Amino acid sequence: MNTKTRLVVGVCALGLFLAQGGTIWAQEDSVVEVAAETEEASAPITAEITAETVKFMVDNLWIMLAGALVFIMHLGFATLESGLTRPKNTVNILFKNVMIICIGLLTYALIGFHLMYPGEFNGYFASSAFDIFNNGITVAPEDAAQTANLTSAYADYTWYTDFFFQAMFAATCATIVSGAVAGRIQLRSFLIFATLFVTFCYPITGSWKWGGGWLDQRGFYDFAGSTLVHSVGGWAALVLAYLLGARLGKYNSDGTPNAIPGSNIPLVAIGVFLLWFGWFGFNGGSVLSADPALVSLVLVTTSIAAAAGGVAAGLTSWFFGKPDITMALNGILAGLVGITAGADQMSILDSFWIGLIAGVLVYMFVIIIDKKIDDPVGAVSVHLVCGIWGTLAVGIFGAMAGAEQLKHQLVGVVSIGAFTVIFTLVVGIILDKTIGLRVGASEEQAGLDRSEMGMEAYASDSVG
Amino acid sequence: MNTKTRLVVGVCALGLFLAQGGTIWAQEDSVVEVAAETEEASAPITAEITAETVKFMVDNLWIMLAGALVFIMHLGFATLESGLTRPKNTVNILFKNVMIICIGLLTYALIGFHLMYPGEFNGYFASSAFDIFNNGITVAPEDAAQTANLTSAYADYTWYTDFFFQAMFAATCATIVSGAVAGRIQLRSFLIFATLFVTFCYPITGSWKWGGGWLDQRGFYDFAGSTLVHSVGGWAALVLAYLLGARLGKYNSDGTPNAIPGSNIPLVAIGVFLLWFGWFGFNGGSVLSADPALVSLVLVTTSIAAAAGGVAAGLTSWFFGKPDITMALNGILAGLVGITAGADQMSILDSFWIGLIAGVLVYMFVIIIDKKIDDPVGAVSVHLVCGIWGTLAVGIFGAMAGAEQLKHQLVGVVSIGAFTVIFTLVVGIILDKTIGLRVGASEEQAGLDRSEMGMEAYASDSVG
Amino acid sequence: MNTKTRLVVGVCALGLFLAQGGTIWAQEDSVVEVAAETEEASAPITAEITAETVKFMVDNLWIMLAGALVFIMHLGFATLESGLTRPKNTVNILFKNVMIICIGLLTYALIGFHLMYPGEFNGYFASSAFDIFNNGITVAPEDAAQTANLTSAYADYTWYTDFFFQAMFAATCATIVSGAVAGRIQLRSFLIFATLFVTFCYPITGSWKWGGGWLDQRGFYDFAGSTLVHSVGGWAALVLAYLLGARLGKYNSDGTPNAIPGSNIPLVAIGVFLLWFGWFGFNGGSVLSADPALVSLVLVTTSIAAAAGGVAAGLTSWFFGKPDITMALNGILAGLVGITAGADQMSILDSFWIGLIAGVLVYMFVIIIDKKIDDPVGAVSVHLVCGIWGTLAVGIFGAMAGAEQLKHQLVGVVSIGAFTVIFTLVVGIILDKTIGLRVGASEEQAGLDRSEMGMEAYASDSVG
Amino acid sequence: MKKVEAVVRPNKLEDIKDALTKQGVAGMTVTEVRGFGRQKGHSETYRGTEYTVDFLPKVKIEVVVSDDKAQSVLDTVIKTAQTGQIGDGKIFVADLDQIVRIRTGETGEEAV
């Protein structure tokens, strides 16, 4: 307790000190700051209510809600992954998912958002992007220019809304990885990787397109992130799963794979339904306004692709044996990932085909990949394979279809893939050589919940 | 793998072929199409922002959100039903719920929506309703007239939003059935039935009222579907459960019922809370605009009825024994179903009484029905009994109360019930005579998860 | 069945009688009522659509959605608490959570809302507040003045929306208590306590600030309820847990505590994610309008504090042993409770520190409190300790920081705490002396699910 | 005293319990187990990968009875659990040295 007390007192003191510093420092321009935050920012709206200011309110409301929907995807990933892995690793995988969203939000506020969006990386390290102690976590509107960030002068939404939506997005990217490496990665190595990934890798490749960078200028199109979010997460999942090797017992001595059934199928279903629900915000919010025609089109293409993917994967698995619910659920995710790149460019029939093909692809690739790489939740098949498929589909189906566009899409897929693979390889190998990537064999056999977490996911009443 | 590869290649080729066809064909009027979808449709809004266009945005936003809320009801049904049935049938029931929403969305896009809403069925098969390859899944705005479908000229929401909301609604109807037939129906028979049900039965009876058909003209009132959705689902549940017969072991040789306790009560609670949450969209969205007075009244009547139903069923079960959480939860659903027909017509006190009576009714009918018909989740008591109660309540309580209205309500209940019963009987008997409705006794005893799905819902670490 | 039939007939008859009475009585001014509810209330909006009316729609829409989000927090509490307690008490705790929201909504409509908001309690029992049969559950707009309650003349939202949002809030307060007393309190005693608590205690202290009472006038600030909701719930949790004593087996004869691990960690994670999700409505809705700058600021401060709390508690537990997911999850809640009092007053950096300190505090206090008081879910540490911390933080961090404000905050914390403690003590002791607070030892050992509920949470297939 | 241990199909438990109770058996203990015998497991597909489910769920019923009653218990279990299909299960009978009723401390036949 002594150490603990000291720790707590220390942290509190530090906080108070900084806060006082902050308060004092804020005193200087507190008139501006407080006003900006509470009165004046909203002043223009209450002062004169015009159709424009109200439209700004509606657009902003939708993007905030979309951010909340994307947030709930993190719960979807958490339950999906813990349902598809064994009970002895459940607490571990939940902990990873919980930490990723927390860490992701903080580092995205500190660095990622600045790196990605004002497109600072495109300006090659312009100073302000890394002036993290002033612009960093604070993100407060300190002067008149920044106060404007809270009005429609900034966009169809406020600067804060922008951060809220984008930060929720960013963290999903890292969460994709956690399922593929379940059951054998060291917790600390994973958390370090995920932090670096969401802080640097995702914002850098993201800035190439959404930050207005070179891919954007070349004509690459990725509406809501089939490539920028999903295949980026998928590549990292593939590389890390490869570096780690398979779970013990996954492959027989002759190289044939064993099935390691998921521990809780209702959790898997809960996860996929929540992901679909969240995807309404993921894709619908990517319209970046509440434009009725576009957002409603996007919600319909998203749903039809998900439905087609689910039906395709479910029926395909049935055709080749028994109806496999985990395949049907992966098929829904496949359809969602597939439509993401062009959700605003497709007719309903296009989105049906994109989802259908994604559902078949995910069925095939889950089986193919399982022969060599141990990916317990099918993250590579869902996010990488269908992420690529969806990105290319923008050149094949819908309003932008054409050979030229297909080439742009390919360039995007390859360049972003290459960067991500290299980033993951470098960080992964460094971690492996230093603190190690993988837990010991006996820890793995006992289960990470026992060895790393010291807790069981499902305790019974009677037996301690 | 060879067959698999061929299948996949085939599907992809087909998709690409159709897509190319589609693209080429779209080329002709691509100027119109693309423009309609991305630029021009939103053009009128960005061109001149008036209070009217912004009101359209708000209304449309609310209906889109309501659609998303109705979507999450499918997760609610999935967890509710898998919690109330035995663990050996959990994967099976989850698969059914997952497939229904997927299939439902697709067939509703193909046929159901056209059949129900433009009221084509009322026009007795006007050609365009079945011109499914042009108007069908495509639903793209191909000409000027249809571009208007994306503006307020169509309604307070876009054509796509309309589809999104109504399609989510339609699928709930089929999901109601799956709980009542749990544990003994063949998967394929159920899926065929559900597909036909959501494609034909629901849209046809639905068009009588919401498509502006004969019941609507007579004065029948059903705000959000106590009859059109819930009792339709409930009738089908009753008839199919009757055709199937009870689960083995449900009744003793002397005809007395045995209790077959649910396997996972937390899942049941999750299900009911999510259904209540989704019902805010189900009833609130049925206002079909974001009208502050009406939508907020509806949210309050909905909540009060749910609360009264929960308290009534919970206390009643306590009064006759021990407090039964599954009854309390069914009572909440009973209150929700009961208020649905008149949620916009009731005072708060009315909604309290409607919910309270629904809660007592559901307690009584769960017990009564259980004596003869095996309905594991109480679908008939909740959706049929309280659906009828709620529909009649419009003639007894609230703004429309009166003998005349009560008569209209009765006509609606009976006519829609009769159609649904006949539809279900015909399809059910045909299925029974052909591929069979029910699984074999040994499959049933082993559990559908083992026999039909080849997967366990809850796998443990150690024993294969 | 005879008694049952009689009961049901009785209830129905009573309902019909009252309804008829209501209808007849409503007949007199039905022109006003129906009109108010369906046509005229929305008439001003459809009549002339101005930017003002549309702004009213947006604001109202957001508060309605925020109410729905707060509603889902009840599911969060239900799963959190059932995951952290033993399987033999799961049904019991779910029943409590289900009943609280139902009862809470009804009594809040009957009494609480009137007591708290028009600030009637501040007017010391002005007659109308307790004229519950006219103003009570009915809450119908009976005359012109009340019809105005459905327009922007009332607020930025309708009277119904106000009730919807505030009622969802109120019930959370009682739910906080249920976790702390899990596993040993009599169901009926708990329900009586919770009903009185949500009907009287919460609205009375609430009216001191949000009803415009004396604390409000003195300058006490509590944006969304760190004190008014969370510490009020936390004090009641502390007092009741103290009155009840610990669960059998919690403490050894030498007074050292034993760990009683939670039964279902995925449910705990689901609960916390849903609570965070709901908190977007809890804090974001407390802006009481859809003001883009303020609401988006609040969503960001809320998220950053949650993330900081989760990281702080997670890492602290890791530092002192193994990474404890229940601590990380409690840390997220701690951050959320902490930021609630000043979510609209803080910069992002402030909210980071508030969350961080809350996370460390919750870690420390869970351990300290566990030495003496048995609080299975950490409700006291999360809601009381961090509720106080968050309230004081308004005087330390952010736009209002200052010694004067800190004093106001202290006065609020102490006065509201004192009232709540006395209320809980009095009601608790009376219950203890009359019907008893605690179940018998053998009931407790068998588990409340067996002894009080007669149902198991997780039934298996084979063994009855 | 004998301990009769029967491994049977889970869905036969109710019937066996009823039959034994009717015949005066005063107690039994039931465990959920998994096993295989002649009835081998079967091959399943999980996410496209075949695997064999070697063990099928069974229920183990343990009944302790006095020596003279052992045979009738055996007969009852056989009669009730038999379907004629493989997978019906097995019965093992073993001798017990001693048996104690904890509540009273009675031992031997008294304690059954």
Place this chain on the structure above:
Amino acid sequence: MKKVEAVVRPNKLEDIKDALTKQGVAGMTVTEVRGFGRQKGHSETYRGTEYTVDFLPKVKIEVVVSDDKAQSVLDTVIKTAQTGQIGDGKIFVADLDQIVRIRTGETGEEAV
């Protein structure tokens, strides 16, 4: 060697384990079981339908000890598990032919 098998109330497990460990018992195996004896199940209502819960949750503790220690283990279990209420449970003692410690391959008394 003897195998002492005690079926007891779940909440007595901790105490029994502590008592036996103190007395030098080197190992034990615990299984969650359900059972009935004099303590019959009780009737419950699920969704309005009555049913009998025949089997109550118990814990089966298996302890293998050398012949001479069997009685003292018996006594300890009886003392610790007894509440005097029906449902206290039962103890069965059987003889073992052989016992092996897998790690070392030791057999007999050595292996206990």
Place this chain on the structure above:
Amino acid sequence: MKKVEAVVRPNKLEDIKDALTKQGVAGMTVTEVRGFGRQKGHSETYRGTEYTVDFLPKVKIEVVVSDDKAQSVLDTVIKTAQTGQIGDGKIFVADLDQIVRIRTGETGEEAV
């Protein structure tokens, strides 16, 4: 006939099953149990409070074989389950009076 009861590490189950099947063992019954022996539990922290996990998860494999095969079954289990670390488990062998195949009613060696 002998009943060979082995309490082993859960992750050894597959291997033991394969080895025994290869050797012609016709059936077995598996139960999830918890236990301790030389391998004591370890202390954990739950929400800051230390507690000891006394029992570790094990798997109990019961194999009934004719007397002559008992030793070879024993040997196979030892060979397959041994890692040399404490926690490898134990094997208990007991004599059976009788054994019945329910499906056919066969008894004795026939029924194994």
